[in-house]
Amino acid sequence: MARAPLTLKLHNTLTRQKDVFRPVDPKHVRMYVCGPTVYDFAHIGNARPVIVFDVLYRLLKRLYPKVTYVRNITDVDDKIIAAAKESGEPIGSITKRTEQAFHEDAKALGALDPDVEPRATEHIPEMIRMIEALIEKGHAYAYMAEGHAGDGHVLFSVPSMPTYGRLSRHSRDELIAGARVEVAPYKKDPADFVLWKPSTPDLPGWDSPWGRGRPGWHIECSAMSEKYLGSTFDIHGGGLDLIFPHHENEIAQSTCARPGETFARVWVHNGYLMVNGEKMSKSLGNFFTVRDLLQKAPGEVIRFAMLATHYRQPLNWTDDALKQARSILDRWYRAIALCGPVAPIAPALDVEAIQAFLAALTDDLNTSQAIAEINKHADMIFHAADLTGITKKMVNFDTLKGRLLFMGNMLGVLRQDADAWFKGVSAGSGTAGEAEIEALIQKRNDARKAKDFKEADRLRAELVAKGVTLEDGPKGTTWRRG
RNA sequence: GGCGCGGUGGCAGAGUGGCCAUGCAGAGGACUGCAAAUCCUUGAACGUCGGUUCGAUUCCGGCCCGCGCCUCCA
Numbered sequence: 001m002a003r004a005p006l007t008l009k010l011h012n013t014l015t016r017q018k019d020v021f022r023p024v025d026p027k028h029v030r031m032y033v034c035g036p037t038v039y040d041f042a043h044i045g046n047a048r049p050v051i052v053f054d055v056l057y058r059l060l061k062r063l064y065p066k067v068t069y070v071r072n073i074t075d076v077d078d079k080i081i082a083a084a085k086e087s088g089e090p091i092g093s094i095t096k097r098t099e100q101a102f103h104e105d106a107k108a109l110g111a112l113d114p115d116v117e118p119r120a121t122e123h124i125p126e127m128i129r130m131i132e133a134l135i136e137k138g139h140a141y142a143y144m145a146e147g148h149a150g151d152g153h154v155l156f157s158v159p160s161m162p163t164y165g166r167l168s169r170h171s172r173d174e175l176i177a178g179a180r181v182e183v184a185p186y187k188k189d190p191a192d193f194v195l196w197k198p199s200t201p202d203l204p205g206w207d208s209p210w211g212r213g214r215p216g217w218h219i220e221c222s223a224m225s226e227k228y229l230g231s232t233f234d235i236h237g238g239g240l241d242l243i244f245p246h247h248e249n250e251i252a253q254s255t256c257a258r259p260g261e262t263f264a265r266v267w268v269h270n271g272y273l274m275v276n277g278e279k280m281s282k283s284l285g286n287f288f289t290v291r292d293l294l295q296k297a298p299g300e301v302i303r304f305a306m307l308a309t310h311y312r313q314p315l316n317w318t319d320d321a322l323k324q325a326r327s328i329l330d331r332w333y334r335a336i337a338l339c340g341p342v343a344p345i346a347p348a349l350d351v352e353a354i355q356a357f358l359a360a361l362t363d364d365l366n367t368s369q370a371i372a373e374i375n376k377h378a379d380m381i382f383h384a385a386d387l388t389g390i391t392k393k394m395v396n397f398d399t400l401k402g403r404l405l406f407m408g409n410m411l412g413v414l415r416q417d418a419d420a421w422f423k424g425v426s427a428g429s430g431t432a433g434e435a436e437i438e439a440l441i442q443k444r445n446d447a448r449k450a451k452d453f454k455e456a457d458r459l460r461a462e463l464v465a466k467g468v469t470l471e472d473g474p475k476g477t478t479w480r481r482g
Numbered sequence: 483g484g485c486g487c488g489g490u491g492g493c494a495g496a497g498u499g500g501c502c503a504u505g506c507a508g509a510g511g512a513c514u515g516c517a518a519a520u521c522c523u524u525g526a527a528c529g530u531c532g533g534u535u536c537g538a539u540u541c542c543g544g545c546c547c548g549c550g551c552c553u554c555c556a
Contacts, residue, residue: 016486034556042556049556079554168551174484175552217554239556240487246555270556271487277548281555308505309495314488314549324494324506331505334519360496368496372504386521453515460517471518480518 008063008362010235011312013243013267014167018364021266023234028066030229031057032264034221034238034246035117037074038098039083042105043287044302044317045239045273045280051303051412052270052311052365053237054111058410059361070228071114072221073099075121076204076214091204105290108299110412118224120215124206126223127215130257131195139256140195142210143186150186152198152211158191161252167267168244193249195219218249225264226254236264240271241281274316298426300413301326307367307411326482329421332374332408335381337418339401347403353377357407367411374407422480429481430467437468441477444470 008021023029033053036046053069060067075095084091106113120127131154134140139160143153158164158172165171176190183190194216199205205212225233231254238247247267254263272279280287293302305325309315347354353373360369381404384395408414416424425431444459460470463479471478 036556037554046556052556077554169485170552171484241551241555244551245553272550273556274549279550279555283553283555312487313495316494318494320506321494328505338520366496368504372496375504382520448515451515457516469518472514472516473519478519 006063006358006362008059009364010266010268011364013247013269019266021234023064024232024265026064028068029060029064029235030068030233031060031070031235031237032221032225032229032233033069033071033114033236034242035071035073036098036102037077037079038095038102039077039080040098040282041289041291042102043280043282043289044293044306045287047105047109047290047302048273048306048311048315049237049239049270050106050111051109051306053268054109054412055307055361055367055410056235056237056268056365057112057114058412059365062358062410063362068116068229069114070116070118070225072224073102073117073119074220075099075119076220077120077217081203101291105294108294109290109303110299110415112412116228118228120220120224121204123220123224123227124215126227127219128196128206128208130219130223130226130253132209133257134195134253137256137259139252141188142196144210145186150184152196152213153184153186153194154196154210155187155192156195156249156252156256157188158193158252159189161256164191164252165248167251168248170244170248193218193245195253218246219253221246221250222253222257222263225250226258231258231261231263233264235266235268237268237270240269243267243269270311271314274314277316280317295427297322297326297428300415301329304329304411304413307413308371310368311365328371328375329413330482332378332404332414333418333421335378335404336401336414337422338381338385339397339404342398342401344402344405345398347399347406351403353380353403354406357410361410370407370411374404374411377404377407422482425481432466432468437463437466437479441470441479445477 009018010021011017012019031053033049036042042050053071057067057069080091080094083089084094087094131140134156135142135154138157140154140156143150143155145151165175172189172191196208196210196213196215196219198211198213203214205214225236236247236250251263255261274280275286278284278286290302301322302325305317305321306315308321308325349355349358353376357370357373357377360366360373363369377400381397381400384392384397384400387395405414423434440459440463444456444463447453447455447459463470467481468479469482471480
């Protein structure tokens, strides 16, 4: 069979269209994604990019020999300071605890670890050096006026960069016209933004040429992406809401500090997570955390619900979406179980089912289409399992199973044993012990043998009440939770 | 005010200039003591008004509706 070439296409926010992805170095693809600010538990809006870029990471690893994925931890920020002030908990304790919680959540959602996870506080010298380079090149200025408000600020000079605003398609003039904030007196231009700000003795701070202070919000990503990926790299990702000002300002910092470099070539942004038709965000207060959700559903179900919608579409989070995610995963696990305990065979990638699946994923990460392809393949297994006699003997179930697992794993699901999936105690399932369940089933089967169907149905009802569903098959009775 | 996104069958949600999404739910049948699962069959959609076209849900324009960014946010 002719193997169709797999060309990855990604929607690039810079061009606002799907472009063929051409890495700077096809032997080594480099990607940076904005990670969490560690001051509070991750909500599911934060979880979306974690999952989306994890799928992209898995796909890139499949397509290229080497991938370096960097996701930062922002552990110095005014929101963290505010949280510490409010609760009285020391900053170091908040950031450490929250970072750990984030890692637990990411793991529960089936996300692979990034290759590098740099912390902002461990890269202050790199940031200071980049700010110095910007000042040298006339793209930044320090406001030094001892005793005056604003002393010790360093600002990026937006008018010094003619192409400022290309990513978000805002001109400097538009920004100023639409501005709803007062212009700080230490800014030369209303659009200028902070690279470095002074810290009072009670606040986290580092010595710098401009006195004791801390970095502005955007500089860490410029400094850390450069350190680990170089001044020009392939993909920069994050949520839609980071396009402006965060990513716009990163571009300004990085390209002005390193003339001739491109910084990120492709910008990939995931859409918002909505709840009741409104964007979910911490500032609106209409959010729930990944931890809360993990009490209601297994991480795999949450992850799947996230992938059922294309990553650039807004995703309205509902209980029903979770229910649907679970039922599709049930179907797939059922197909796996039907294949039997055979060892799955790693699939040839050029078979049609896999080609169609990969074609969907490489088309700007069309996970919805990819899921449809897996459904078709699951159907094939169900059909095959319904065959009888010689035609059934001709079916190679370990190959079919191998393909299904391959596709599932590309999406980061189907990670467990089918038996564990159906019988394991998980979030949202019943907790009756297996021995107790097996005993009731035995009693029911005795009743069935004695044709005491009234008693058999009573026992079934008892099991249903415990969250157990029975399936009587030719090989006996099997059960599952849910 | 400026910039931008979206409106697909009962629900969720892809996609396409002419034929199929996919899943759930629904209807009928097979199987089953009854179920569950599976199989077979099946109905159902492209906000609105114009334009381009042999033909538009798909391209273009107006309108209506919803949402977002311009300020901290994934």
